[in-house]
Amino acid sequence: MKYRYFIVDDHFMVVEGIRALLQSENSLEFMGSARNAAFCMAELLSKRPDIILMDINLPDKSGFELCKEVKLKYPGTKVIGLSTFNQQSFVKKMLESGADGYILKSADKKEILKAIEMVMRGQIYLDADVSGLLRHPEDREIILTKREKEILVLIAEGLTNSEIADRLFLGSSTVDTHRKHLLLKIGARNSAEMIKIAFQKNLLLLDS
Amino acid sequence: MKYRYFIVDDHFMVVEGIRALLQSENSLEFMGSARNAAFCMAELLSKRPDIILMDINLPDKSGFELCKEVKLKYPGTKVIGLSTFNQQSFVKKMLESGADGYILKSADKKEILKAIEMVMRGQIYLDADVSGLLRHPEDREIILTKREKEILVLIAEGLTNSEIADRLFLGSSTVDTHRKHLLLKIGARNSAEMIKIAFQKNLLLLDS
C-alpha cells in the first residue's frame, strides 16, 4: 500500500526538507504542496492525499481552521500538525480540530515515518516533547468570553478603564468587573502579568 | 570556485530542505550542519565553510551572539541569517552582529542561490520583504540597560515595585525610577502596554 502525502507550509525550505527526507521511501508518494490554506483547499479538489502534513501557522488562516475544513470535506484524510517548539500551546487546539498527530519541525526522518505509520493505522501520534504537555491538566485552557477578549486587547493597547468604557459605550465600573474576571481567569496578579500570560497562552497574538 | 557552506538550525527539516535544494548545484559543497550554537562552534574547529546559513533562533543562544562569535574567530566566513516572517525585528540586530545577508525560510532555491552569490561577492543580501523594514527608521530600536531588562522581566512576572526591590536588594523608589525610564523608552502609557510592546519588539521572549 502506497500512501500519498501532501504538505502545507509557507516555508519552502520545510516543504523541500520533508520531501527530501521522504523521497527515498517507496511506500510514500509526494502529491504536492501548498503555501497557504486557500491553495491547499484548491489543490485538494483534484488531488486526494491520504495524509496531510500541515503547519499550524499559515499566512491566511490558522492551522486549526484549515484542519477542521479538511476534516469536514474529506473525513478520511489524515492530518499531522507541524510546528516549532515555542508553539506548544497550539497542540491541544490542533487535536481538538481533528488532527491525528503532531510533530515538531526538529523531527528527523525516523520520527516522521513513525508518525505517518501510526496515524495511517488509525492511531494518534504525538511528539515526545509535546505529549508531556497533555499530561499536565493543571494549566487548563483559559476560556474568555467575546467581551473579555475585546477588553483584553484594549488593556494591552494601554487604555484605562474609563477610556475602554468610552470606546465600548459602557460604564467604567463594567469594564472594571470584566478586568477583575480577566485577572481571575488568567490567574495574574496585575495587568502586566496578565498581558504576559495572554501572549504565552496565545490569547493575544504578536502579529496583529 | 566551489563554495563550502554550513547550516545552523535546530529544525532538522529546514536543514534537509536547504541541503536538498542546493545539492544539485556543483558550485556548492555541503560541509555539515549543527542544531545549536555550541555544536556549531565545535564543528568550525575542524570544518572551514566559506558561508554559514544561520537560524536566528537557536536553543542555546541567540543567532546574534553566535554570529558575533563566528565573525570574531573566523572573520573571513560569511554569515546569512535565516528566520521566519514574524521575526523581522531581528534583522537589524543580525546585521549589526556582522551578518552579510538575511533571507526568510519561505525563500525558494533561486533566492538562496542569489543570496549566496551576492554575499560571496562581498555584498549584503536582504530579502525583499525584509529590506523594507530598514527604510523605516521611525520605529528605532529600543536600547535598555541590563538593570532595566532585569526589572522588565520582573514586571512581566507580576511583581510590584516593592517586591522587585526586595528581590534585587534595592529601594522601591529606585525600582520606581527604572520603571519610569522603561515606560519612557518603550513609549507605553502603562505597564500593560509596556509588556505588549516588549513582546512585539522582542524585548521579552515567549519561550523563556
Added chain:
DNA sequence: ATCTTTATCCCGTAAAAAGGGTATTTTAAT
C-alpha cells in the same frame, strides 16, 4: 421552565502605578 453564563452596573477601601521633580554614586567612554 429552570439554571447558568454573560454582560451590565454600583459602592467602598487600600494598594500600586503614573508623573513630576531632584540628587548622589558608580561605571563606562573619550
Added chain:
DNA sequence: ATTAAAATACCCTTTTTACGGGATAAAGAT
C-alpha cells in the same frame, strides 16, 4: 582627567488598579 551614562535613592500628588462585596437583566443551555 573629564564627561556622559547608568544605577541608585528620595519626595510629592494624582490617577488607576486591585480587591471586597452585591445586584439585575438578557441570552443560552438543558
